[in-house]
Amino acid sequence: MITPPDQDAVDQFIAAMPKVELHVHLEGTMRPATLRDLARNHRIDLPVSDDASLAAFYRFRDFDHFIEVYVAACECLRHPEDFARVVCELGEDAASQHIRYLEVHFNPEPHARKRGIGFTELLAGMNEGRRAARETWGVDMRWIADGVRDADSGPISVEKTVDWIAGLSRTDGVIALGLGGREIGYPPELFAAAFHRARKAGLHVVAHAGETTGPDAIWSTLRHLHPDRIGHGITAIHDPVLVGHLAETRIPLEVCPTSNLRTGVVSDLAAHPFRRLDDAGVQLTVNSDDPPMFGTTLTDEFRLLRQQFGYGVADLRRFTVNAISASFLPPDEKQALQSRCDREMNSLVHSLDLV
Numbered sequence: 540m541i542t543p544p545d546q547d548a549v550d551q552f553i554a555a556m557p558k559v560e561l562h563v564h565l566e567g568t569m570r571p572a573t574l575r576d577l578a579r580n581h582r583i584d585l586p587v588s589d590d591a592s593l594a595a596f597y598r599f600r601d602f603d604h605f606i607e608v609y610v611a612a613c614e615c616l617r618h619p620e621d622f623a624r625v626v627c628e629l630g631e632d633a634a635s636q637h638i639r640y641l642e643v644h645f646n647p648e649p650h651a652r653k654r655g656i657g658f659t660e661l662l663a664g665m666n667e668g669r670r671a672a673r674e675t676w677g678v679d680m681r682w683i684a685d686g687v688r689d690a691d692s693g694p695i696s697v698e699k700t701v702d703w704i705a706g707l708s709r710t711d712g713v714i715a716l717g718l719g720g721r722e723i724g725y726p727p728e729l730f731a732a733a734f735h736r737a738r739k740a741g742l743h744v745v746a747h748a749g750e751t752t753g754p755d756a757i758w759s760t761l762r763h764l765h766p767d768r769i770g771h772g773i774t775a776i777h778d779p780v781l782v783g784h785l786a787e788t789r790i791p792l793e794v795c796p797t798s799n800l801r802t803g804v805v806s807d808l809a810a811h812p813f814r815r816l817d818d819a820g821v822q823l824t825v826n827s828d829d830p831p832m833f834g835t836t837l838t839d840e841f842r843l844l845r846q847q848f849g850y851g852v853a854d855l856r857r858f859t860v861n862a863i864s865a866s867f868l869p870p871d872e873k874q875a876l877q878s879r880c881d882r883e884m885n886s887l888v889h890s891l892d893l894v
């Protein structure tokens with residue numbers, strides 16, 4: 540099939556447009572080759588022996604296998620310089636997609652508990668990578684420290700995370716407390732006190748909710764944790780009152796369509812509620828979650844929005860505007876990022892004759 544010229548121009552626009560990502564997990568961004576190198580450095584056995592089988596290992600099969608790959612990536616992060624490398628490579632991958640700014644989730648408590656990596660040294664490694672990414676590729680990042688709901692250590696995983704991040708300075712880059720892990724069986728009220736403490740310390744708060752659970756879990760997350768944004772939140776579509784509430788209160792959702800497809804949260808993309816939530820006025824952002832493990836990139840997610848839901852240039856721009864507005868940058872930096880992206884988008888639209 541020959542692609543019509545206008546579609547080709549839109550595809551070029553998608554590839555080159557400035558982007559912002561708010562929901563990506565550091566451990567889930569590790570490149571396969573980096574997993575191989577780190578495993579070799581630390582003498583960790585991987586269930587693969589060559590590059591071809593490594594590529595096959597990374598290919599998404601089912602949720603259990605995804606967890607196996609994710610755990611292998613975490614296992615191979617042993618020293619601060621490993622974290623610096625992964626952050627730096629995330630910066631390089633982001634720059635290749637014209638991502639200007641990212642808010643990156645990471646899981647400090649399991650790294651400390653399972654592998655003895657202290658929070659301060661871990662963060663120092665990440666910030667070394669952040670500095671290199673900024674200087675080399677002009678990509679800016681901030682951190683969201685996630686507590687793990689179903690950690691072997693129990694709710695203390697979230698408490699400890701707050702202990703570590705509550706007293707940091709702005710230059711440390713940690714802007715929010717997050718909440719990840721298994722939703723079912725670990726309701727938000729278990730973490731209400733920790734979230735309260737984080738908010739009192741001036742941190743933003745976000746929580747995964749309504750990915751594998753229904754709208755009731757989103758309601759109770761709003762009630763108990765008072766999140767500034769919700770990770771996923773797509774099952775809100777089953778409750779029109781909740782959809783109306785999210786639209787009215789402008790609580791943004793961090794939506795990750797390919798992730799939802801891979802993990803079986805939606806049966807196929809045609810069933811994904813992205814367009815319906817957007818049409819109902821909910822502030823949506825688009826994200827990649829664990830890109831190499833789900834076989835996607837943020838650019839691919841924008842392509843998917845076009846192909847699956849018929850969005851054009853103006854709407855694709857709008858999702859980047861949404862992400863900037865939903866970000867946790869201070870107002871002056873938010874304004875500067877918005878102006879820069881506007882300038883770049885306008886110039887792209889003109890050069891591709893998309894006016």
Ligand SMILES: [Zn+2]
Pocket residue numbers: 562564747770828
């Ligand atoms: Zn996530």
